[in-house]
Amino acid sequence: xxxxxxxxxxxxxxxxxxxxLALPVLFYSVIRFYPTFGxxxxxxxxxxxxxxxxxxxxxxxxxxxxDPVFWKVFNNTFIYLLLGTPLSxxxxxxxxxxxxxxxxxxxxxxxxxxxxxxxxxxAMAWLWRWFYQPVPIGLSNNMLAAMSIPQFPFLxxxxxxxxxxxxxxxxxxxxxxxxxxxxxxxxxPTTYYEAARIDGVSPWxxxxxxxxxxxxxxxxxxxxxxxxxxxxxxxxxxxxxxNDPGGPLNATKPLVLMIYDTAFNSFDMGYAAAxxxxxxxxxxxxxxxxxRIMRDR
Amino acid sequence: xxxxxFKNLVKAYDKTEVLHGINLExxxxxxxxxxxxxxxxxxxxxxxxxxxxxxxxGDILIGGRVVNNLEPKERDIAMVFQNYAIYPHMSVRKNIGxxxxxxxxxxxxxxxxxxxVGAMLSMTELLDxxxxxxxxxxxxxxxxxxxxxxxxxxxxxxxxxxxLDAQLRTQMRLEIKKLHQRVGTTIIFxxxxxxEAMTLADRIVIMRDGHIQQVGTPTxxxxxxxxxxxxxxxxxxxxxxxxxxxVAKGIELDGGALVPVTPIGASANITIGIRPNxxxxxxxxxxxLLEGQVSxxxxxxxxxxxxxxxxxxxxxxxxxxxxxxxxxxxxxxxxPQDEIHFFDSDTEIALKV
Numbered sequence: 001x002x003x004x005x006x007x008x009x010x011x012x013x014x015x016x017x018x019x020x021l022a023l024p025v026l027f028y029s030v031i032r033f034y035p036t037f038g039x040x041x042x043x044x045x046x047x048x049x050x051x052x053x054x055x056x057x058x059x060x061x062x063x064x065x066x067d068p069v070f071w072k073v074f075n076n077t078f079i080y081l082l083l084g085t086p087l088s089x090x091x092x093x094x095x096x097x098x099x100x101x102x103x104x105x106x107x108x109x110x111x112x113x114x115x116x117x118x119x120x121x122x123a124m125a126w127l128w129r130w131f132y133q134p135v136p137i138g139l140s141n142n143m144l145a146a147m148s149i150p151q152f153p154f155l156x157x158x159x160x161x162x163x164x165x166x167x168x169x170x171x172x173x174x175x176x177x178x179x180x181x182x183x184x185x186x187x188x189p190t191t192y193y194e195a196a197r198i199d200g201v202s203p204w205x206x207x208x209x210x211x212x213x214x215x216x217x218x219x220x221x222x223x224x225x226x227x228x229x230x231x232x233x234x235x236x237x238x239x240x241x242x243n244d245p246g247g248p249l250n251a252t253k254p255l256v257l258m259i260y261d262t263a264f265n266s267f268d269m270g271y272a273a274a275x276x277x278x279x280x281x282x283x284x285x286x287x288x289x290x291x292r293i294m295r296d297r
Numbered sequence: 298x299x300x301x302x303f304k305n306l307v308k309a310y311d312k313t314e315v316l317h318g319i320n321l322e323x324x325x326x327x328x329x330x331x332x333x334x335x336x337x338x339x340x341x342x343x344x345x346x347x348x349x350x351x352x353x354x355g356d357i358l359i360g361g362r363v364v365n366n367l368e369p370k371e372r373d374i375a376m377v378f379q380n381y382a383i384y385p386h387m388s389v390r391k392n393i394g395x396x397x398x399x400x401x402x403x404x405x406x407x408x409x410x411x412x413x414v415g416a417m418l419s420m421t422e423l424l425d426x427x428x429x430x431x432x433x434x435x436x437x438x439x440x441x442x443x444x445x446x447x448x449x450x451x452x453x454x455x456x457x458x459x460x461l462d463a464q465l466r467t468q469m470r471l472e473i474k475k476l477h478q479r480v481g482t483t484i485i486f487x488x489x490x491x492x493e494a495m496t497l498a499d500r501i502v503i504m505r506d507g508h509i510q511q512v513g514t515p516t517x518x519x520x521x522x523x524x525x526x527x528x529x530x531x532x533x534x535x536x537x538x539x540x541x542x543x544v545a546k547g548i549e550l551d552g553g554a555l556v557p558v559t560p561i562g563a564s565a566n567i568t569i570g571i572r573p574n575x576x577x578x579x580x581x582x583x584x585x586l587l588e589g590q591v592s593x594x595x596x597x598x599x600x601x602x603x604x605x606x607x608x609x610x611x612x613x614x615x616x617x618x619x620x621x622x623x624x625x626x627x628x629x630x631x632x633p634q635d636e637i638h639f640f641d642s643d644t645e646i647a648l649k650v
Binding site: 202205 | 347348349369371375378379384398
């Protein structure tokens with residue numbers, strides 16, 4: 001019998017590599033790939049969770065693309081993405097850039113920024129929901145009233161509801177982004193800045209031509225990471241609009257909430273699966289496009 | 298081009314004083330090298346001169362003008378850093394041009410100036426490359442180019458050759474020296490490598506623990522070290538030091554040998570120093586200064602280092618020629634009397650004969 005000892009070094013390495021890879025391969029196959037392919041298959045079927053599945057071809061997709069609610073939701077999802085990602089990156093960069101220079105209570109301030117990231121989204125969403133309530137409950141409107149300023153509709157307006165929900169979502173992610181940005185800023189050698197000081201260029205030039213270009217890998221990571229987050233937004237919306245999830249008039253409904261609705265309120269699993277496939281495709285395309293655009297040439 | 302002067306320069310971080318009153322005048326066009334072990338304050342002095350750090354007290358003058366409170370850009374200096382500090386995301390051209398960003402010149406003039414510098418450093422064909430595509434020596438040249446492009450009054454070099462391999466270091470050393478001969482700008486160069494200091498400098502400033510130990514031409518500091526530290530720091534291999542005592546007829550060394558010289562102002566404890574290349578093998582029958590067994594032999598090609606165990610200590614001798622003592626053999630060593638250096642063992646200061 002040929003034993004392990006008779007293998008070449010290369011073959012031994014292969015044996016070891018595969019023994020270590022076995023667990024993740026198993027995990028990905030059972031937990032990730034199998035359900036993914038299951039969902040894709042399901043998107044061509046009709047199923048109410050209990051009865052038998054029946055093959056209906058592209059009918060789910062036809063229904064989806066003809067559904068005005070889907071287009072509204074699709075639109076909302078992109079507004080979350082296009083507002084949330086740049087805004088959160090800009091704010092977190094400004095905080096990180098300035099916090100990096102602060103010595104006084106540096107650790108405490110950083111911890112304060114990081115705190116929301118560790119807090120439960122549900123608790124946070126309910127707290128912000130309370131901020132937004134009309135007089136005499138809501139904090140913000142009470143403050144406005146105290147200053148004799150008219151009520152602001154926040155979650156009641158079809159226009160302002162979405163930004164109102166986006167605000168806590170941006171705020172919650174700040175801590176993480178600030179930490180990543182600070183790590184990126186710290187990684188830039190100080191001699192770059194000293195050389196620039198000797199050359200006498202302005203702080204503005206230093207920021208635009210040294211700091212930001214050298215932060216590119218950090219920025220790419222955060223853009224992709226935060227885009228995926230905003231495309232998958234759900235908890236904030238669901239918790240802040242519980243009596244009419246995604247309301248008013250679907251003004252705040254993101255794709256994930258629509259999927260949830262279709263699957264667990266209408267029990268139309270095939271239709272929900274079709275929406276999931278669309279979301280998956282969007283996530284994939286957006287991530288790939290971003291990576292391609294921002295890749296180092 | 299300009300002179301540089303330090304007057305009672307003191308630098309302290311909180312309560313820790315790291316420079317204890319540096320006084321030095323650098324002439325216009327002079328190449329001065331600061332050398333010393335790490336932590337001696339040489340880089341701090343340079344950073345103070347550059348304006349990257351603030352001085353605690355004293356004065357720094359560039360071209361006769363006190364620059365204590367001027368921003369780096371107002372001091373008319375350029376600096377080359379140990380890790381080059383060239384921007385990885387810019388082409389060589391942009392990197393060199395970065396120093397001209399604030400210059401009041403037309404775009405064409407700047408472009409011309411960059412080309413000139415590129416040509417001077419023979420890297421015209423590399424101008425459009427990215428730093429990642431360059432070798433270590435070429436990156437170093439870009440860093441020098443960026444400093445040159447502004448045509449500053451003083452060049453500052455902060456250990457610029459430390460990141461290069463031995464061969465390149467020798468080559469770049471030569472290039473820097475040639476560059477200085479051509480442009481003639483005042484250069485202040487910091488290094489921990491005494492060979493670099495010896496080969497490059499018009500004058501060497503040897504520092505230790507925030508004090509200047511000696512200032513002089515390479516020959517002066519080699520021939521007449523001011524104290525034990527300088528004696529050991531300058532020259533490779535290091536000077537052999539042998540402690541001894543003052544007796545009536547001269548100095549009696551620890552091994553029992555007698556050096557029949559009484560230095561001026563000698564106290565009870567005297568250390569003598571002999572450079573390895575001043576130690577020679579004594580002829581048969583000739584009286585010898587030191588005697589011991591060969592413990593290690595290091596051939597260097599043109600010469601050979603032999604380590605001789607002379608009792609409590611070991612001395613190194615440079616031996617020329619092909620007939621060499623063998624390992625374990627007893628050898629007798631001599632040194633010409635005027636090549637023996639004398640130091641007070643307690644104050645470590647050199648004594649004249």
